[in-house]
Amino acid sequence: MPAQTARPSARERLLAAADELFYREGVHVVGIDRVIEHAGVAKASLYNTFGSKDELIRAYLEGRHKAIEKRVTDGLAAYPTPREKILGVFDIQGARFQSPEYRGCPFISATAEAEPGAGSLAAADAYRAWVRGLFADLARQAGAADPEALAQQLQIAYDGVAVKVRLDRDPAADLAAGRALAAMLLDAALGPA
Amino acid sequence: MPAQTARPSARERLLAAADELFYREGVHVVGIDRVIEHAGVAKASLYNTFGSKDELIRAYLEGRHKAIEKRVTDGLAAYPTPREKILGVFDIQGARFQSPEYRGCPFISATAEAEPGAGSLAAADAYRAWVRGLFADLARQAGAADPEALAQQLQIAYDGVAVKVRLDRDPAADLAAGRALAAMLLDAALGPA
DNA sequence: GCTCGAACAGACAGGTCTGTCTAGTGTTGG
DNA sequence: CCAACACTAGACAGACCTGTCTGTTCGAGC
Numbered sequence: 001m002p003a004q005t006a007r008p009s010a011r012e013r014l015l016a017a018a019d020e021l022f023y024r025e026g027v028h029v030v031g032i033d034r035v036i037e038h039a040g041v042a043k044a045s046l047y048n049t050f051g052s053k054d055e056l057i058r059a060y061l062e063g064r065h066k067a068i069e070k071r072v073t074d075g076l077a078a079y080p081t082p083r084e085k086i087l088g089v090f091d092i093q094g095a096r097f098q099s100p101e102y103r104g105c106p107f108i109s110a111t112a113e114a115e116p117g118a119g120s121l122a123a124a125d126a127y128r129a130w131v132r133g134l135f136a137d138l139a140r141q142a143g144a145a146d147p148e149a150l151a152q153q154l155q156i157a158y159d160g161v162a163v164k165v166r167l168d169r170d171p172a173a174d175l176a177a178g179r180a181l182a183a184m185l186l187d188a189a190l191g192p193a
Numbered sequence: 194m195p196a197q198t199a200r201p202s203a204r205e206r207l208l209a210a211a212d213e214l215f216y217r218e219g220v221h222v223v224g225i226d227r228v229i230e231h232a233g234v235a236k237a238s239l240y241n242t243f244g245s246k247d248e249l250i251r252a253y254l255e256g257r258h259k260a261i262e263k264r265v266t267d268g269l270a271a272y273p274t275p276r277e278k279i280l281g282v283f284d285i286q287g288a289r290f291q292s293p294e295y296r297g298c299p300f301i302s303a304t305a306e307a308e309p310g311a312g313s314l315a316a317a318d319a320y321r322a323w324v325r326g327l328f329a330d331l332a333r334q335a336g337a338a339d340p341e342a343l344a345q346q347l348q349i350a351y352d353g354v355a356v357k358v359r360l361d362r363d364p365a366a367d368l369a370a371g372r373a374l375a376a377m378l379l380d381a382a383l384g385p386a
Numbered sequence: 387g388c389t390c391g392a393a394c395a396g397a398c399a400g401g402t403c404t405g406t407c408t409a410g411t412g413t414t415g416g
Numbered sequence: 417c418c419a420a421c422a423c424t425a426g427a428c429a430g431a432c433c434t435g436t437c438t439g440t441t442c443g444a445g446c
Binding site: 025026027028029104107108109110111112113115124125128149152153155156157158159160161163164167168173174177178180181184185187188 | 218219220221222297300301302303304305306308317318321342345346348349350351352353354356357360361366367370371373374377378380381
């Protein structure tokens with residue numbers, strides 16, 4: 001039988017629409033009505049599926065988290081050493097930053113004006129813990145004296161590049177600066193390559 | 194005659210209220226009505242003075258820019274060498290990041306979901322150009338081979354720390370990591386102190 | 387055939403948003 | 417005294433917001 005090309009479920013269409021609109025324009029700016037119109041879904045379906053806009057935002061960020069995690073994890077397989085893997089994170093993510101559709105880190109943007117209990121904050125916590133853990137694991141494998149401290153510094157560089165690319169709009173130069181910064185960190189922490 | 198303690202003008206009261214509310218809760222979340230109520234000013238006065246909410250946001254960010262510029266410039270006078278001044282920027286700003294009222298960089302937050310022509314973007318451009326110029330001048334005075342490139346890297350660290358303190362809520366550790374990152378950059382670019 | 391659940395369209399409630407407008411008040415300088 | 421001016425209070429327009437509700441359609445399993 002031929003491949004089923006069934007219409008995606010309401011949940012999937014909602015997430016796809018939310019991903020596109022929330023990322024491009026912002027979670028505060030885009031209203032529920034625009035999401036359901038773009039998804040071709042009834043409003044009741046959204047509220048049956050997610051319960052609230054806050055939960056839809058959380059699910060949108062969780063999807064971003066999973067996608068980034070997969071992209072980075074898959075991409076890192078091609079890098080042989082822990083040290084190169086760390087720089088690889090900057091290269092893999094940097095490739096996305098070059099796109100004209102890049103609008104900055106979705107977690108930084110979505111949490112910028114979040115109120116205390118918002119779902120976006122929980123999603124950002126989980127994402128940031130993953131990034132930090134990835135850097136710390138790689139730093140440990142690379143033989144860093146203090147892997148946690150190195151991971152914190154790498155995350156500062158990682159966040160800083162995302163902000164800089166969004167606001168200064170010179171991706172090539174900003175990415176080069178970020179990669180050089182990370183390389184310098186590794187030289188200092190592990191000895192020159 | 195005794196010092197005049199005249200009531201501040203409507204403009205000043207509006208800016209003070211905007212500064213407090215916009216920074217604490219966010220420029221999208223806080224509406225005009227709350228600003229004028231907090232300022233004790235009529236709505237017509239706001240629109241006579243600023244013309245639009247966008248312009249009020251721009252003026253709020255301009256005030257933040259001036260305040261930071263003054264605080265940093267004044268503070269740097271106490272640091273003897275260009276190299277120490279660069280680290281001094283992190284210390285001076287870092288002191289603010291420790292406050293429980295710290296909500297992250299106001300420019301990063303206000304521009305997070307700004308639409309293309311927004312005043313917040315213009316204000317952020319001006320602010321970021323100043324930061325970059327300050328770092329570049331100091332790097333030049335310190336004898337860096339490529340002051341502009343060093344300034345870009347310092348700005349990545351500067352932005353990264355602001356994001357990390359806001360989202361990871363461990364100011365002391367994050368600031369230490371940021372300062373160490375900056376010191377490492379200087380060691381690499383200028384030779385060890 | 388029939389039932390039942392999932393999704394549909396869309397009205398509605400109740401509130402908030404920005405921005406405009408009218409009308410009144412108080413102060414200040416000529 | 418009075419004209420100019422800055423400000424105040426608050427109604428209003430028109431749009432948009434989240435979230436709820438009613439009723440309909442459609443397809444799949446029994």
